[in-house]
Amino acid sequence: MQSRLLTAAFIVLSCCCADVLNQPPNLQFESLLLSESGFVKARSVFCLPERFIRTEPAAGPYLELGAKEACARTCWHRPDCRGFRLGQLPPLGVVCKFFTFDSCSEELIDTDCLSNEVIWLRWRPRADMSRQSPLCPISFQSYQQGTARFRLVSVAGQPDGWLAGLHRCRHPDGMVKFADADTVEEATYLKSLLQQSQVKAAYLSGYFGFQEGQLRWLWQPCGEAITDSVLQSGLVTMWHNFTVVADQDWDGTEVNFAICECTDPFQ
Incomplete structure (x- = not known):
């Protein structure tokens, strides 16, 4: 089966991500391109509170795709989804953990953080957007x-x-x-x-x-x-x-x- 996923090369950048508020989460980037849509992979200190995370089975309506690609497509079609990470939840197995917040959301940083977490952030390839900061121009x-x-x-x-x-x-x-x-x-x-x-x-x-x-x-x-x-x-x-x-x-x-x-x- 021909894959519908285009995967760009890894770009390795040197930085330290000890403080999520002051250091960009760009230890490693990879573009996940789905036709016109895009996500950028990053390793980051992850402090998003649970109330802004929506957990769903990874397959959803995209059974023919892998977990990562299925999560990406589901996220892209939801206006409030800013990104996702993969998780495990018995008995469902691999799940998508969607980040659902907008510019009016408050207190987006929790004191309980995960270190060196792999996340995928929504990114539209445009001249005013950077992979180093996918959510802000x-x-x-x-x-x-x-x-x-x-x-x-x-x-x-x-x-x-x-x-x-x-x-x-x-x-x-x-x-x-x-x-x-x-x-x-x-x-x-x-x-x-x-x-x-x-x-x-x-x-x-x-x-x-x-x-x-x-x-x-x-x-x-x-x-x-x-x-x-x-x-x-x-x-x-x-x-x-x-x-x-x-x-x-x-x-x-x-x-x-x-x-x-x-x-x-x-x-």
């Missing part, structure tokens, strides 16, 4: 806090800068969103990001709108209320019904940037 490599990566985008000259930021932060792979600051620690980091970039102010996704019949400050991508601790911290500025992170020299007249965020628990 290359443009998100400069700024990182925990599982979140950030990027500044220009909205200068747009009639509605906040709405322009909302559109600029959309990405077809679903792990990118208009940035929020749901903790004081994250708001502090975003303020320091401005200082590093020499930018005076940038839009975040917060806006003043209705939720459950009440007007409140909300984060747009996931519909979460902005916490009182963030609102009262002084780190986020409420400006024309939108949220802005700004440095102390901002004159309050214009905002020319927005911040986008990408989530990757395997970096």
Whole structure:
């Protein structure tokens, strides 16, 4: 039987993966290509909590394929599946452990980790995507806090800068969103990001709108209320019904940037 799987060569890279938050999981890469789809193999410290893992028999509807290929095809057809690893579960035998999360998922790192785990991460071969970071575009490599990566985008000259930021932060792979600051620690980091970039102010996704019949400050991508601790911290500025992170020299007249965020628990 002719295989429907194309397997690319192994690429061996030198690195150490002692800390999943600071070191890329790229001890070893292998591309698993299925027609237009793709997965990248990596050895990584694996800290994804069980609530984001869905276990199913490896064969599923793809009985003619091997376990790895069957898991890959099943994952590819599920929008919330970001990757998988193989496991054993008597009496089922080999099972797929699918990683099911999106840009709104919280607390993606557990304290109970597996070391040197082989995983397969979903990756679409495009110019803006890298096998070294399959879940986040290359443009998100400069700024990182925990599982979140950030990027500044220009909205200068747009009639509605906040709405322009909302559109600029959309990405077809679903792990990118208009940035929020749901903790004081994250708001502090975003303020320091401005200082590093020499930018005076940038839009975040917060806006003043209705939720459950009440007007409140909300984060747009996931519909979460902005916490009182963030609102009262002084780190986020409420400006024309939108949220802005700004440095102390901002004159309050214009905002020319927005911040986008990408989530990757395997970096």
